[in-house]
Amino acid sequence: MSKLAATELVLGSGLDAVVLRVFSRSAPAPRRLPLGRLAEAMRRAMQAGDGELKLSGLGVQRDFVDVRDVARAVHAASLSAAQGVVNIGTGRAVRLRDAAAVLARVAGYAGNLHELDGPHGIPQRPMIGAPAPRGPSPTSWPPPRTRTPTAAGPGSRPTSAPPATGSAGGPGSTWRSPSPTSGWRRRVASDDAHGHRDRPVAGLRRPRLRPSAARPVEWAELTRPGTPLHWAVLNVAEGPGSRPDPHCLEASGKLRDAGVRVLGHLDLAYGSRPLGELVTDAHRFLDWYKVGGFYLDRAPADRADLAGTRRLTATLEAVLDGEAHLVLGHGTHPHPGYAEAADQLVTFAGSWADYRWSQVAEWTAAYTEAKFVHLVHGVPRTHLDEALRIARWQGAGTIFFTDRAGRSGQNDQFHTLPGYWDEIVSRIGPGVSE
Numbered sequence: 001m002s003k004l005a006a007t008e009l010v011l012g013s014g015l016d017a018v019v020l021r022v023f024s025r026s027a028p029a030p031r032r033l034p035l036g037r038l039a040e041a042m043r044r045a046m047q048a049g050d051g052e053l054k055l056s057g058l059g060v061q062r063d064f065v066d067v068r069d070v071a072r073a074v075h076a077a078s079l080s081a082a083q084g085v086v087n088i089g090t091g092r093a094v095r096l097r098d099a100a101a102v103l104a105r106v107a108g109y110a111g112n113l114h115e116l117d118g119p120h121g122i123p124q125r126p127m128i129g130a131p132a133p134r135g136p137s138p139t140s141w142p143p144p145r146t147r148t149p150t151a152a153g154p155g156s157r158p159t160s161a162p163p164a165t166g167s168a169g170g171p172g173s174t175w176r177s178p179s180p181t182s183g184w185r186r187r188v189a190s191d192d193a194h195g196h197r198d199r200p201v202a203g204l205r206r207p208r209l210r211p212s213a214a215r216p217v218e219w220a221e222l223t224r225p226g227t228p229l230h231w232a233v234l235n236v237a238e239g240p241g242s243r244p245d246p247h248c249l250e251a252s253g254k255l256r257d258a259g260v261r262v263l264g265h266l267d268l269a270y271g272s273r274p275l276g277e278l279v280t281d282a283h284r285f286l287d288w289y290k291v292g293g294f295y296l297d298r299a300p301a302d303r304a305d306l307a308g309t310r311r312l313t314a315t316l317e318a319v320l321d322g323e324a325h326l327v328l329g330h331g332t333h334p335h336p337g338y339a340e341a342a343d344q345l346v347t348f349a350g351s352w353a354d355y356r357w358s359q360v361a362e363w364t365a366a367y368t369e370a371k372f373v374h375l376v377h378g379v380p381r382t383h384l385d386e387a388l389r390i391a392r393w394q395g396a397g398t399i400f401f402t403d404r405a406g407r408s409g410q411n412d413q414f415h416t417l418p419g420y421w422d423e424i425v426s427r428i429g430p431g432v433s434e
Contacts, residue, residue: 007085018077022070023089024062034062038100042109053109056116058100061093218417219251223258228428230398231325233295235265235415240284252289261325264291271300271308278312282319293325296342301334310341327373333361339371344398349375352383360394369397376401377413381420384427 007019026035038055045053065088073088100113222229234252236245252262264285266278285291294316300309309328317324326342328334331349338345348358355376364372374396379387381403391399402418418424 011084019085020074020077021085021087022065023087024064025067025070026064034096035064035099035103038096038103039107042100042103042107045111046107046109051111052114053104053111054114054116055100058097058113058115059095061095062099063089063091063093064099065089219255221417221421222260223254227425229260231261231263231293231327233263233265234285234289234291238267239265239281240288244288248289252291256290256292261292262289263293263295263325263327264289265297266294267297268299268309268312270298271305275308275312275315279315279319282316286319292323293320293327293343295327295329297329299328299330299334299338299346301330301332301338303335303337306335306337306341309338313341331375333364336361336363339363339367344371344373346373346375348373348394348396350377352376352378352380352387355379355387355390356383358390358394364395369395372396373398375399375414377403378405379403379418381423384420384424388427 007021010017010019025033041053041055070088077086097113097115103109104111104113219232221227222232232255234248236248255262264282266281266285267273268278282294285294296312313326313328316326325344327344327346328338328342329346329349330338331346333347334345347360347364348355355374372395374391374394376387376399379401384401387401388399400414401424402413402416403420404413404416404418
């Protein structure tokens with residue numbers, strides 16, 4: 001069966017499947033692949049002492065991809081919602097003549113490369129490469145090993161380019177990196193810039209629920225036996241308010257009696273609020289509502305704000321005599337130094353449309369799932385399983401999914417329980433699985 005026939009068979013089957021179109025692989029297989037044949041011919045010429053190497057077919061172009069990067073792309077595709085045909089390539093075709101020059105320089109071959117005109121030798125299909133990209137990529141795929149040979153040097157990381165025609169993940173799209181620093185999906189084994197490696201898949205925790213600032217009338221749902229609840233956020237009036245609220249006093253008391261940790265909501269305003277003001281609000285939460293920690297909303301994520309955030313979290317720990325559970329609500333991946341400043345980091349807070357194509361920073365592989373929180377709004381009931389699968393593979397130990405729609409710059413969608421609360425509780429189960 002031809003590749004085209006196999007592709008049409010898969011696309012017409014109605015299965016939940018994706019076809020990956022892999023371009024020219026680069027691997028240690030000298031006699032099978034174009035670069036391998038070039039290297040083998042050069043090796044023989046050097047052993048024989050030949051001052052001239054005769055080659056044909058050097059005018060063709062290929063999109064070279066390291067076979068290890070192909071394996072990574074296949075693994076990432078199996079975790080994504082991509083559909084149709086996805087090209088696995090760098091998006092940049094390289095002329096074999098340039099590749100041969102680079103190989104000669106790297107190998108130390110000082111002879112001449114003589115290009116033959118005949119049809120024999122390397123197959124002379126004029127060009128094989130991923131289409132010129134134009135749309136958003138179905139997921140980031142930075143090839144750490146693939147290098148593009150050029151006449152100027154042995155190689156460079158492919159430049160940024162989005163994929164080809166059609167919607168993300170649709171026919172003709174190209175799987176490639178939108179930036180050289182984009183992160184892999186968690187659990188795709190790789191060396192990162194910080195020298196860590198991802199752990200095996202075994203031992204994943206089930207995500208735990210985190211209802212944020214739920215209305216007091218709904219909090220009775222959170223005290224039901226068997227609810228896999230990690231913590232709940234108390235937000236009276238963008239903080240503790242000016243005086244104790246009787247309804248919140250009752251609700252927080254019932255949650256504590258049920259063994260649920262209650263966190264006071266503190267808005268950091270991305271590092272612009274004075275330390276003294278935040279500490280005053282923290283003392284009010286503790287005195288009035290007996291909170292067990294704090295949810296630090298709109299937390300900064302840049303390295304420049306790290307020292308100030310560490311000072312704040314150390315002070316809040318002291319307020320609760322070292323027993324505070326602190327969650328930094330970045331909503332994105334912060335500088336890695338923030339991981340040591342709090343018990344948990346919110347590394348994703350946004351819409352389902354963004355979450356299904358989201359990526360994780362490589363440095364997160366150095367920590368367990370208990371460190372990370374994902375908050376996602378607009379998740380359809382029919383996509384709950386997919387959302388849970390993404391959370392598990394990206395290493396989020398605490399989650400909150402809701403079908404409520406979000407508004408730009410607002411977090412109201414997390415202030416109430418989702419319409420499918422009972423269903424999501426039953427899917428996650430009554431406890432945490434180690």
